[in-house]
Amino acid sequence: MTDPSRGAGRSGRGPGRRPGPTETREEILAAARDLFAEKGFDGTSLRAIARAAGVDPTLVHHFFGNKEGVFVEALRFPMDPAVVLSRVASVPRDQAGELMVRTFLEVWRDEERRSPLLAMLRSAMTNERAAALLREFITSVLFSRAGKAVDAPPLRIQAAAGQLIGLMILRHVVRVEPLASASEDELVDIVAPTIQRCLAS
Amino acid sequence: MTDPSRGAGRSGRGPGRRPGPTETREEILAAARDLFAEKGFDGTSLRAIARAAGVDPTLVHHFFGNKEGVFVEALRFPMDPAVVLSRVASVPRDQAGELMVRTFLEVWRDEERRSPLLAMLRSAMTNERAAALLREFITSVLFSRAGKAVDAPPLRIQAAAGQLIGLMILRHVVRVEPLASASEDELVDIVAPTIQRCLAS
Numbered sequence: 001m002t003d004p005s006r007g008a009g010r011s012g013r014g015p016g017r018r019p020g021p022t023e024t025r026e027e028i029l030a031a032a033r034d035l036f037a038e039k040g041f042d043g044t045s046l047r048a049i050a051r052a053a054g055v056d057p058t059l060v061h062h063f064f065g066n067k068e069g070v071f072v073e074a075l076r077f078p079m080d081p082a083v084v085l086s087r088v089a090s091v092p093r094d095q096a097g098e099l100m101v102r103t104f105l106e107v108w109r110d111e112e113r114r115s116p117l118l119a120m121l122r123s124a125m126t127n128e129r130a131a132a133l134l135r136e137f138i139t140s141v142l143f144s145r146a147g148k149a150v151d152a153p154p155l156r157i158q159a160a161a162g163q164l165i166g167l168m169i170l171r172h173v174v175r176v177e178p179l180a181s182a183s184e185d186e187l188v189d190i191v192a193p194t195i196q197r198c199l200a201s
Numbered sequence: 202m203t204d205p206s207r208g209a210g211r212s213g214r215g216p217g218r219r220p221g222p223t224e225t226r227e228e229i230l231a232a233a234r235d236l237f238a239e240k241g242f243d244g245t246s247l248r249a250i251a252r253a254a255g256v257d258p259t260l261v262h263h264f265f266g267n268k269e270g271v272f273v274e275a276l277r278f279p280m281d282p283a284v285v286l287s288r289v290a291s292v293p294r295d296q297a298g299e300l301m302v303r304t305f306l307e308v309w310r311d312e313e314r315r316s317p318l319l320a321m322l323r324s325a326m327t328n329e330r331a332a333a334l335l336r337e338f339i340t341s342v343l344f345s346r347a348g349k350a351v352d353a354p355p356l357r358i359q360a361a362a363g364q365l366i367g368l369m370i371l372r373h374v375v376r377v378e379p380l381a382s383a384s385e386d387e388l389v390d391i392v393a394p395t396i397q398r399c400l401a402s
Contacts, residue, residue: 131374154378154379158380159388159395167363167367177355178355190357197395
């Protein structure tokens with residue numbers, strides 16, 4: 001719901017001064033996080049986010065492009081799916097698997113980029129609402145985009161995603177050896193053919 | 202620590218009557234759960250479990266065979282790794298991947314058998330001690346046994362396990378479509394070659 005006092009209240013400034021762009025951006029993200037948590041990805045519109053943040057929808061569009069863009073920022077998703085997938089689509093078809101694996105390994109390498117992914121997965125495993133949010137986001141965005149980028153059936157893309165998720169859990173959560181300490185090249189050797197096979201048929 | 206009053210105290214019976222086999226078995230499992238949670242898999246001996254349950258070690262051996270057997274029962278692990286792996290080792294090498302995938306899909310099909318697996322994974326994702334317990338169990342038991350049964354390097358076995366874990370999460374936790382509703386045969390078609398490739402090289 002629109003709450004005109006929200007901007008001023010949150011940033012602790014008095015009335016009569018307009019919030020700066022950074023504060024407005026943060027207000028929008030805070031409103032978006034609340035709405036995504038409450039209504040899910042599909043149930044949240046860019047217009048509703050703008051309304052909850054008390055700003056004009058064109059401003060949300062200006063900052064984040066579209067609803068995916070807000071989601072990616074709001075949940076600190078560590079990579080922009082559009083960027084990753086256009087990279088994957090730009091290499092020769094027989095290198096798509098390797099590029100995909102290398103991209104994920106690179107994101108996981110950095111704890112700051114890895115932890116929002118793990119947090120999202122952890123929430124989904126313990127909370128049905130969080131599971132629904134993740135389900136809707138990956139269905140609406142990741143898998144449908146990935147399907148267009150690589151022209152593979154959804155079930156195969158999801159099997160590939162399963163391989164990457166399981167690998168991340170064993171490497172960074174359970175930290176089983178030798179997987180936890182294996183080099184990225186060793187993992188690419190083993191896993192890239194799986195992803196390639198999933199994406200290529 | 203040994204607590205002679207434990208058997209009688211837990212089951213609420215008066216002194217002077219010996220607990221029956223079912224009660225003793227449950228006492229041992231309760232003691233084992235406590236010890237595994239506190240000391241991890243590697244830090245817990247069959248002898249320590251017997252001591253904590255106030256029984257003779259031969260009795261623990263009699264009920265559960267070995268420490269793995271106690272663990273599998275105590276944490277309601279839905280399959281006996283020894284049985285699964287001897288099945289896998291008994292089929293022609295080029296069918297090992299398919300048999301492994303079918304075995305897991307069969308276990309997951311039944312919510313009662315699936316939920317202890319998910320509970321274990323969920324705990325590991327939210328609690329470092331639970332992660333260590335799972336790490337030690339799968340390192341000491343699953344992967345070293347699997348390595349002997351199928352003669353594949355640990356890193357490949359772990360990549361295969363990653364594929365299965367990720368598949369389980371997407372199918373039964375995130376429940377993304379079409380993966381959540383796909384038939385077991387469809388999943389075998391996609392995933393068995395991955396597992397086969399991991400186990401066979």
